[in-house]
Amino acid sequence: MNRTQLKRSSILRMALSGSETMNQDEHEESFILRALKIAAVVALYWFVSITMVFLNNYLLDNRELDAPLFVTFYQCVVTVGLCWIMQLFAKLCPGVIDFPSVKFDLKTSREVLPLSVVFIGMITFNNLCLKYVGVAFYTIGRSLSTVFNVLLSFVILKQTTSYQALICCGIILGGFWLGVDQEGLAGSLSWSGVFFGVLASAFVSLNAIYTKKVMPAVDGSIWKLSYYNNINACVLFLPLIFVFGEVGKVGSFSGLTNLHFWGMMTLGGVFGFAIGYVTGLQIKFTSPLTHNVSGTAKACAQTVIAVVYNSSSKSLLWWTSNMMVLGGSSAYTWVKSREMQKPTHRGPQDSAKEKLLSGEKENSGV
Numbered sequence: 001m002n003r004t005q006l007k008r009s010s011i012l013r014m015a016l017s018g019s020e021t022m023n024q025d026e027h028e029e030s031f032i033l034r035a036l037k038i039a040a041v042v043a044l045y046w047f048v049s050i051t052m053v054f055l056n057n058y059l060l061d062n063r064e065l066d067a068p069l070f071v072t073f074y075q076c077v078v079t080v081g082l083c084w085i086m087q088l089f090a091k092l093c094p095g096v097i098d099f100p101s102v103k104f105d106l107k108t109s110r111e112v113l114p115l116s117v118v119f120i121g122m123i124t125f126n127n128l129c130l131k132y133v134g135v136a137f138y139t140i141g142r143s144l145s146t147v148f149n150v151l152l153s154f155v156i157l158k159q160t161t162s163y164q165a166l167i168c169c170g171i172i173l174g175g176f177w178l179g180v181d182q183e184g185l186a187g188s189l190s191w192s193g194v195f196f197g198v199l200a201s202a203f204v205s206l207n208a209i210y211t212k213k214v215m216p217a218v219d220g221s222i223w224k225l226s227y228y229n230n231i232n233a234c235v236l237f238l239p240l241i242f243v244f245g246e247v248g249k250v251g252s253f254s255g256l257t258n259l260h261f262w263g264m265m266t267l268g269g270v271f272g273f274a275i276g277y278v279t280g281l282q283i284k285f286t287s288p289l290t291h292n293v294s295g296t297a298k299a300c301a302q303t304v305i306a307v308v309y310n311s312s313s314k315s316l317l318w319w320t321s322n323m324m325v326l327g328g329s330s331a332y333t334w335v336k337s338r339e340m341q342k343p344t345h346r347g348p349q350d351s352a353k354e355k356l357l358s359g360e361k362e363n364s365g366v
Contacts, residue, residue, distance in 0.1 A: 037285060038285050038286060041278070041281050041282050041285045041286075042282060042286070042294055044278050044281070045278045045279065045281070045282045045294065045298070046294075046298050046301070048271060048274050048275055048278045049275055049278070049295075049298055049302075050298065050301070050302050050305065051271055052268070052271040052272060052274075052275055053130070053135055053138065053302060054135060054306075055264070055267060055268050055271060056071075056127060056130055056268055057130050057131075057134065057135050057138075058264070059071050059264060059265060059268055060127055060130060060131035061131065061134075064253060064254060064255065065249060065250070065253045065255070066249060067241075067246040067249045067250055067253075068124070068127050068128055068131055069124065069237060069240055069241050069244060069246050070241055070246050070249075070250050071127065071265065071268070072123055072124055072127050072237065073233075073234065073237035073238070073241060074265050074269065075123075075265075075268055075269040075272050076123075076230040076233045076234050076237065076269075077230075077234055077269070078265075078266055078268075078269025078270060078272070078273065079226065079230040079269055079272060079273045080227065080230045080231055080234060082269070082270065082273045083099075083102065083223065083226065083227045083230070083273075086099040086223075087099055087100075087101055087102060099223060100221050100223050100224055102223070102224050102227045102228075104228075104231065108217055108218065108228060109228055109231065109232060111214060111217040112214050112217060112218065112225065112228040112229060112232060113232055114210055114213075114214070115207070115210040115211060115213070115214045115225075115229060116228075116229050116232035116233055116236060117236070118203055118206045118207050118210050119207060119229050119232075119233060120233050120236055120237065120240075121199070121203040121206075122200060122203035122204055122206075122207045123233075125196045125197075125199040125200035125203055126142065126196075126200040126203075126204075128192075128193075128196040128200075129141050129142055129193050129196040129197035129200050131193070132190040132192045132193030132196060133190050133193030133194070133197065134306065134310075135302065135303075135305075135306035136303055136306040136307050136310065136312060136314075137179070137183055137188075137193070138197075138302075138303075138306075139299045139300075139302065139303050139322060139325060139326070140175070140176060140179035140180070140183070140197075140321060140322060140325055141193055141194055141196075141197030142197045142200055142201055143172055143175065143176050143179075143197075143201070143325040143329070144172070144173075144176060144197075144198055144201035144202075145201040145204040145205055146168070146169060146172055146328075146329055146332050147169045147172055147173060147201070148201050148202045148204070148205035148206075149205045149208070150165065150166070150169055151205075152202075152205045152206065152209060153205075153209075156209055157209065162335065162339060164335045165332055165335050165336060165339075168328045168329075168331045168332035168335060169328070169332065170328075171324055171327065171328030171331070172324070172325055172328035172329060172332070174324055174328075175320075175321045175322070175323070175324025175325035175326075175327075175328060176321070176325060178317060178320065178321035178324065179318065179321035179322065179325065180194060181317075182314075182315055182317050182318040182321055183318070185315075186314075186315070186318070211225070222276065222280065223276075226273075226276060279291070282294060292329075292330070292333040293330060293333065296326050296329055296330045296333075299326060300322070300326055303322055
């Protein structure tokens with residue numbers, strides 16, 4: 001009898017120890033699987049974002065076709081077309097592809113129109129900055145978005161900023177001016193590019209504010225917003241293309257019938273559409289803070305790749321300016337995330353505004 005009980009108890013202990021080992025193995029396997037998924041998503045975000053910047057630089061640096069508005073207009077057309085295709089695939093494969101069904105509504109389009117005007121300014125000045133400064137200096141040229149976030153959130157939303165966040169902005173400003181100074185000493189500074197970069201930074205911040213205002217009109221769907229935004233942009237770009245004389249430039253372009261040219265233009269639009277998806281995917285698998293840190297690291301890698309690719313020689317102070325901008329941006333993100341974690345008496349609406357203004361810039365293609 002005692003032997004039987006001993007056998008049973010030993011079998012029970014073996015079963016329990018076996019189940020614990022299995023649970024531990026499953027936990028380790030799930031952790032490894034999740035880590036691999038996160039690594040894959042971050043790598044995909046880096047690939048899409050960096051490729052998009054270099055591809056846009058290639059398209060805008062075309063000496064035979066000086067028509068940045070037309071290039072940006074075509075990318076908006078591609079985005080609208082991809083929205084229609086994604087809707088079709090979502091209906092055909094509802095369990096595989098998740099995309100909202102969007103039917104054009106004139107009333108909604110009018111409600112989104114103020115944001116579309118800001119959106120046009122943002123993507124146009126962003127592309128013009130890239131055209132004149134190149135990829136290597138692009139991080140510096142477009143570095144003031146965080147500073148404008150603080151400024152415009154105070155002017156428009158009446159939100160104050162902590163001293164720690166202001167110190168971070170001071171570091172970014174210092175890095176910006178040092179970068180401009182070093183680029184000038186190297187003889188490669190484009191004041192037009194710097195001017196367009198500052199304007200692009202301001203419009204990125206305005207875009208964040210107006211996005212918050214018009215979100216209810218599209219039921220909070222970022223894809224619906226992208227659909228209406230790009231349709232409005234397509235219409236608004238047409239008179240601008242005529243006014244700035246780009247119709248004649250496009251008409252006299254020798255590569256207008258070249259399939260390679262249109263393939264690269266379409267690819268630029270596809271990557272512009274894809275950046276919205278991979279940005280959301282990275283935030284979903286990590287967090288807004290990790291997304292911003294990843295974006296900062298990506299900008300650093302992007303700068304290094306551009307310098308190596310162009311076989312450029314940069315001074316120590318030039319690299320210091322980049323580190324100041326990237327370090328200040330990362331520190332600002334960290335400070336704002338810590339502030340949002342603190343319990344306050346403010347409502348969820350105020351918290352949402354802060355999250356929106358905390359430095360998420362991927363709509364601009366940064």
